[in-house]
Structures are given as structure tokens and as C-alpha cells.
Amino acid sequence: MTKGEVSAEAKAAVGARGIARRLLFTLGFAGLIAIGAHVKLGVPGTPVPITLQTLFVLLAGALLGPVEGTAAVGAYLVLGAAGVPVFAKAGGATGFPYFAGATGGYLVGFLAAAVFLGAAVRRFEGRWAQLVLFLAGSQMILVVGTLWLAMAIVAPLEKAIYMGFAPFVIGDVAKAVLGWAAYRWARRLV
Numbered sequence: 596m597t598k599g600e601v602s603a604e605a606k607a608a609v610g611a612r613g614i615a616r617r618l619l620f621t622l623g624f625a626g627l628i629a630i631g632a633h634v635k636l637g638v639p640g641t642p643v644p645i646t647l648q649t650l651f652v653l654l655a656g657a658l659l660g661p662v663e664g665t666a667a668v669g670a671y672l673v674l675g676a677a678g679v680p681v682f683a684k685a686g687g688a689t690g691f692p693y694f695a696g697a698t699g700g701y702l703v704g705f706l707a708a709a710v711f712l713g714a715a716v717r718r719f720e721g722r723w724a725q726l727v728l729f730l731a732g733s734q735m736i737l738v739v740g741t742l743w744l745a746m747a748i749v750a751p752l753e754k755a756i757y758m759g760f761a762p763f764v765i766g767d768v769a770k771a772v773l774g775w776a777a778y779r780w781a782r783r784l785v
Contacts, residue, residue, distance in 0.1 A: 617663055624655035624667035625674070628705070629681035641758040642697040643744065645766055646683050652705045653712055653732050653774040657725075658781060661713030668709045672702055697759075700743020704736035711735060716778070726775045733771035737763055 631647035638645060656664035675682045678690040683698070694702060712732040716725050737760050745755035 617659075620659060621663050621667045622670060624651060624659060624664070625670035627651040628655065628668065628671040629674070632681060632683040635683045638762050641762060642748075643701070643740070643759050643763070644683050644698075645763065647770070648683070648701075648705065649708075649733055649736055649767055650770040650774050652708055652736070653729055653771060654777060656709035656712035656732065657716045657729070657774070657778045659713065660717070661710050664709040664713040665706060668705045672706070675702075695747070697744050697747045698740065699747065701736055701740035703743065704739030707739055708732040708735045722779060725778070726772070729771040729775040729778070730768060733767040733774075734764075737767060 628648050628651045631649075631651045633646075635644040635646045652668055655667040658664070659667060671681060675693060676691045680689065682689070682693050682702075684693075693699060712728055715728045715731075719725060719728060741755050741759040742752075744750075744759040745752050748755070748758075750758075
């Protein structure tokens with residue numbers, strides 16, 4: 596073997612470490628989303644709580660990319676559907692029935708936002724464009740969640756907007772800006 600060549604064993608070891616690292620980050624973000632679900636604040640007049648989940652979903656998509664970010668959100672959702680207490684409980688629902696409840700749409704929105712943001716931040720490297728993408732991902736969660744809420748509570752869309760969108764816009768904008776700043780900082784470190 597010459598000085599510049601790398602053995603097949605060394606390449607395999609590096610590849611295995613990379614896979615293990617990506618898996619660790621994916622599961623780590625699933626855990627952060629679960630923790631974010633339990634950092635919650637009830638909002639009067641709505642079954643939807645304020646949580647930190649949005650922040651971690653956006654960061655998972657942006658930092659891990661569309662595949663691994665979505666896998667992190669998917670792992671969180673699978674754990675919750677299996678009955679592991681990772682959801683921000685509303686009305687005592689656990690497991691798969693939780694998805695049929697008033698907040699199930701926000702969970703679906705998490706997947707959409709992770710895919711969207713994971714793909715989009717790689718296409719637009721400008722910091723202000725990325726901020727807009729973080730804001731769009733955050734609002735995507737709210738829109739999907741609000742539409743689902745309207746169906747779950749069998750209410751007019753106006754009432755669902757009042758209950759599931761309007762009270763959360765300012766907080767979700769703040770979480771999107773914080774997520775964007777954390778993403779920019781983490782990218783500088785790498």
C-alpha cells in the first residue's frame with residue numbers, strides 16, 4: 596500500500612462511524628422533540644398547547660437534512676403511536692388515537708416541515724432566504740394543524756384559525772427565528 600492509499604478496513608470503519616453518528620443525531624433529535632412536547636403552556640380557549648416541539652422539528656430538518664430530519668420526526672411519531680408518553684397530552688389521549696384528536700394535524704405538519712426545510716435550506720444559502728424558509732416551515736405546521744383541528748372539532752375554519760393558528764403565530768415566529776439563529780451558528784462550527 597502506498598502512502599496516499601487507505602485500506603478497505605479503514606474506509607469501512609469510517610463509514611460505520613458515520614452511520615452510527617447519523618443514527619445518534621437522528622435519535623437525539625427525536626428525543627429533543629419529545630422533551631419539547633413536555634415543555635408546554637396551556638392556552639385558554641384551545642386544546643392546543645404552546646410547546647418547544649416546533650423549534651426542534653425545524654432544527655432536525657435543517658441540520659439533518661430532509662431524509663434524516665424526517666426520520667427523527669418519524670421516530671418520535673412512531674414512539675408516540677406505540678404508546679410511549681412522548682406527546683404533549685391533550686384530553687388524555689395516548690398512542691395512535693392521539694393522531695385523531697385535535698392536535699394530530701400538528702404532528703403531521705411536523706413531518707411536512709422537516710422534509711420542506713431539510714431540502715430548502717440546502718438550495719438557498721443566503722441567511723435571509725434561510726430565515727424566510729424557517730418561518731415558512733413554522734407556519735406550515737400551523738396551517739396543517741389548524742386544518743386538522745377544524746375537522747377534528749367539526750368547526751368552521753374561522754373558529755379553528757382562532758383556536759389553532761392565531762394564538763401561536765408570534766410564538767412560532769420567535770421559535771423559527773431562534774431555530775434559524777441556532778442553525779446558522781451550528782453551520783459555522785462545522
